[in-house]
Amino acid sequence: MxxxxxxxxxxxxxxxxxxxxxxxxxxxxxxxxxxxxxxxxxxxxxxxxxxxxxxxxxxxxxxxxxxxxxxxxxxxxxxxxxxxxxxxxxxxxxxxxxxxxxxxxxxxxxxxxxxxxxxxxxxxxxxxxxxxxxxxxxxGLDAPTKVEAITIDAIDAEIRKLAAELEGDAAGEAADTAGTAG
The missing domain is CATH 1.20.120 (Four Helix Bundle (Hemerythrin (Met), subunit A))
Incomplete structure (x- = not known):
């Protein structure tokens, strides 16, 4: 140096x-x-x-x-x-x-x-x-193009989430029905 x-x-x-x-x-x-x-x-x-x-x-x-x-x-x-x-x-x-x-x-x-x-x-x-x-x-004056990619895994996860919500709703309705019947 x-x-x-x-x-x-x-x-x-x-x-x-x-x-x-x-x-x-x-x-x-x-x-x-x-x-x-x-x-x-x-x-x-x-x-x-x-x-x-x-x-x-x-x-x-x-x-x-x-x-x-x-x-x-x-x-x-x-x-x-x-x-x-x-x-x-x-x-x-x-x-x-x-x-x-x-x-x-x-x-x-x-x-x-x-x-x-x-x-x-x-x-x-x-x-x-x-x-x-x-x-x-x-x-670089153009606005960027937005692209949304949905994977099979994301779709499967959403299906599982919706199915769980439906099962929860069904269980809740069954409990309500049993409570009003007694």
Missing amino acids: NTVGRPTKAQRVNIAQRRATAVAMRLAGASYQQIADELGYNSRGAACQDISRALEANLAEQQAAVEVLRETELQRLDILWADAWAVLKREHITVSHGKVVYDERTLDRDEPKPLLDDGPVLQAISTLLKIQERRAKYL
Whole structure:
């Protein structure tokens, strides 16, 4: 260790290598005691703690990578949004067999107006909605879906509970009947 109490770069490399080896050994089925003995840990608890630290560090690195990926994907969605928005705002004319189709209501004018085509606009709207859905998923804005799983054991337990209640009710009614008969 250096004068501040932090490991030097070389020591950090050695620690990372030892942790990687310890994790690999654990994955291969080695016990913590075997790992401690082979890699020179003071105890099996120290080996376990070091493996936990390695996994936590790896998880933090993975989370950072996921955040970078999420941000990249959001930027890509922004670009697609801008493109779809531009399509939505443009005027689209109807063309049939290579010729512009004109609005029948304007044919008697000096300059008839082309018939507008709503197809590209509707496609742009659909695309914008899909981009919004994807963005919401990336950002976790959608409410979670609730799923209720009922097991056979739970059903059997409920049946036993109801049967016991019925038996209790039947016994109570029999006692009431016997009490009123005497």
